[in-house]
Amino acid sequence: QEQLVESGGGLVQPGDSLRLSCSASPRASRRYFMGWFRQAPGKDREFVGGIRWRDGTTLYADSVKGRSTVSRDITARTMWLQMSSLKPEDTAVYYCAEKSGFDGSDSDPSAYNYWGQGTQVTVSS
Numbered sequence: 001q002e003q004l005v006e007s008g009g010g011l012v013q014p015g016d017s018l019r020l021s022c023s024a025s026p027r028a029s030r031r032y033f034m035g036w037f038r039q040a041p042g043k044d045r046e047f048v049g050g051i052r053w054r055d056g057t058t059l060y061a062d063s064v065k066g067r068s069t070v071s072r073d074i075t076a077r078t079m080w081l082q083m084s085s086l087k088p089e090d091t092a093v094y095y096c097a098e099k100s101g102f103d104g105s106d107s108d109p110s111a112y113n114y115w116g117q118g119t120q121v122t123v124s125s
Contacts, residue, residue, distance in 0.1 A: 002027055002114040004096050009119030016123070017084040022096030022116060024077040033099040033106050036070060036081045038092035038121075047107035048094070051079060059106055064090075086123045093118040
């Protein structure tokens with residue numbers, strides 16, 4: 001069973017930067033795409049960004065494009081989300097997730113097979 005563990009959340013001020021990490025357990029089968037999602041109270045879970053594991057191709061939501069970077073280290077089985085110019089509307093629980101195959105949209109939560117427990121990010125002055 002795949003295990004994903006997020007870390008790096010916390011309380012930051014507007015305009016600050018933050019880096020979230022997601023560590024994945026070893027597994028025999030192929031890892032296709034890994035994504036970051038977030039969910040604010042009363043809202044649906046939304047795609048933030050992600051990366052194709054094999055070649056590093058990235059994808060971002062318009063709401064974070066230009067101020068976020070997703071990267072990964074294949075050997076360390078770790079993915080990061082670097083966010084800058086944080087805004088109060090970025091406040092949410094952030095989840096990393098793994099998509100084992102290429103079926104389904106990379107931005108659709110229902111296409112993902114494994115999820116971490118989430119880490120809270122609060123942007124407030």
